[in-house]
Amino acid sequence: MRRPRGAAHRGNPHAEAREIVFDFLEGYDLLGAFWVTVQLTLLSAVGSLIWGTLLAAMRVGPVPLMRGFGTAYVNIVRNIPLTVIILFTSLGLNQTLGISLGAHNFDTINFRLAVLGLIAYTSAFVCEAIRAGINTVPVGQAEAARAIGLSFTQVLTLIVLPQAFRSVVGPLTNVLIALTKNTTVAAAIGVAEAALLMKKMLENEAQLLLISAVFAFGFVCLTLPTGLILGWVGKKVAVKR
Amino acid sequence: MTEVSVAKDSVAATDDLVVLSSVNKHFGALHVLQDIDLTIARGEVVVVIGPSGSGKSTLCRTINRLEAIDSGTILIDGKPLPDEGRELARLRADVGMVFQSFNLFAHKTVLENVMLGQVKVRRTDKHKAEEKARGLLDRVGVGTQADKYPAQLSGGQQQRVAIARALAMDPKVMLFDEPTSALDPEMINEVLEVMQQLARDGMTMVVVTHEMGFARSAANRVVFMADGRIVEEATPDQFFSNPRSDRAKDFLSKILHH
Ligand SMILES: Nc1ncnc2c1ncn2[C@@H]1O[C@H](COP(=O)(O)OP(=O)(O)OP(=O)(O)O)[C@@H](O)[C@H]1O
Ligand SMILES: [Mg+2]
Secondary structure, three states: OOOOOOHHHOOOHHHHHHHHHHHHHOOOOHHHHHHHHHHHHHHHHHHHHHHHHHHHHHHHOOOHHHHHHHHHHHHHHOOOOHHHHHHHHHHHHHHHOOOOOOOOOHHHHHHHHHHHHHHHHHHHHHHHHHHHHHHOOOHHHHHHHHHOOOOHHHHHHHHHHHHHHHHHHHHHHHHHHHHHHHHHHHHHHOOOOHHHHHHHHHHHOOOHHHHHHHHHHHHHHHHHHHHHHHHHHHHHOOOOO | OHHHHHHHHHHHHHHEEEEEEEEEEEEOOEEEEEEEEEEEEOOOEEEEEOOOOOOHHHHHHHHOOOOOOOEEEEEEOOEEOOOOOHHHHHHHHHEEEEOOOOOOOOOOOHHHHHHHHHHHOOOOOHHHHHHHHHHHHHHOOOHHHOOOOHHHOOHHHHHHHHHHHHHOOOOOEEEEEOOOOOOOHHHHHHHHHHHHHHHHOOOEEEEEOOOHHHHHHHOOEEEEEEOOEEEEEEOHHHHHHOOOOHHHHHHHHHHHOO
């Protein structure tokens, strides 16, 4: 975005006009901000897929204590606004309890806290998507698996989850798209992702509508491929019944 | 039953493979199993028969602890049924189970269905497991279907694969819960023949079924259940030609004259 103006488009009559229209982008690290958004999304996605799957395993597992924990976790966390969770990581975990997640400078600490908050929140939805998928697999499948002596973990990973995956892909796609957009809440604790930059630009520049459009376009560019790729994966893993 | 069980205790580990004593089980307010005493000797074939809802399936499922019991004891080969966990998984591998609805793993091929338990539970090496799986599939007459998925097979073929899957674990005893009641009439015999052969080979079997032909030709003993109790135990001939209890007479008249 900061390449020397005009250099790439010399001789093109449309280039001049384009440069005037997008003049307001000058001096802002748009790509850098979206890169932070991408990092927030990817790290939180991986974390919440892992933690969400574990939560789902607890909720369908044989140990009453874990079932109780899983149920309580999901019902509490998904009913708290994400902004509150993110603020809590900063005000509660960091400023009150002094937890800094191994980081030393302010930006890194807040980035990690935001990832933690996003994982904590998103995993509740991942858990429910997976649990709904597990419920679509006939109980006979798990019973037959237990009857030949597979352990609970084996039953889940070898028999139930592979068959649940197909019906989980759709809802999970929605969760991941929501996560991408939810990363904007990290701006609340000063993480320099796309939404924070947008706020700054809206304060300093005149082209309010254009700025919004650019950021909207940026987010669509991030979420659209997620939907397309996962939709394709969903078709690939169809179970023959 | 109870008089003999005292004498039998001393030889429990050698003769009696499955011993249930005073087993009770509730589903909420429903008392599904009421003081069940049942001893199954090694190599014995026991047919369990009785009206719908009498607790036959539940009885079967308590033997490999797919259902936990409320009181009483169950011994398999002299050892009490362990609680949930690794021990229980090991025991379940020794108790084969065949379900009414087959329950083959839908996302795995026939061959993989029969190999899975060997590889993941018995830790058998893959080549040996495959060799054994193919042998068993041949034995139950579906060797040519090895690479298909369960949904591509007929019900009779699926149930024979399910039997092969259970046999692959080298079980000490096999439980069958109405293995032919979900099948079209023309497929019932192909499954019964496999079970008959198994009985001749000396497998210990508990079979919930209303197939009288099978009971007469393969069973050593018929156990008649009603309302969660074992009402009558007899040889198949005695039971079918000369039932003692009124419940059994009533039940037999219904299934014989429909
Ligand atoms: N998981 C369960 N929860 C509550 N009640 C159950 C459950 N499983 C079975 N029952 C009830 O327990 C009773 C015995 O059921 P069971 O399946 O053992 O009977 P059955 O003799 O096998 O009957 P059928 O010939 O219809 O298969 C029935 O009244 C049934 O409704
Ligand atoms: Mg039944």
